[in-house]
Amino acid sequence: MRYGVKCAVCGGLFDTPSNNAKYCSDGCKEQGIKLKRKAWEELNPNYNSEAGKVFRGKQKAKRMERHQQFLKDKAAAIEKITGGVFLNE
Ligand SMILES: [Zn+2]
Structure with a gap:
């Protein structure tokens, strides 16, 4: 089973066998983790x-x-x- 997913960083569509994938590529994944970390730091100053x-x-x-x-x-x-x-x- 493959899922169609919209990348959480670039918004590009991709398909994946994983049902919890959020990013289309390693680059977007890295970026997404950084953004998530930054958002978390803003919530926890x-x-x-x-x-x-x-x-x-x-x-x-x-x-x-x-x-x-x-x-x-x-x-x-x-x-x-x-x-x-x-x-x-
Ligand atoms: Zn992406």
Whole structure:
């Protein structure tokens, strides 16, 4: 079974065995994906900044985790050297 389809980019008619084809050629497909992406970005203007925030938040959490581990290791090392005696306790 072949379907007659109107290309979503150039409007040209083509036929295809696929029942969900939207584009007549690879060139139009590439163009269509770009246009779709652009339209989506216009609908979601905060995407980049929101994604950036999430990413930076995760990076910060990782950094804090590593820092906590560093402090623990440092405390363990000092405890080993001093036998658990802390002057400031
Ligand atoms: Zn086309």
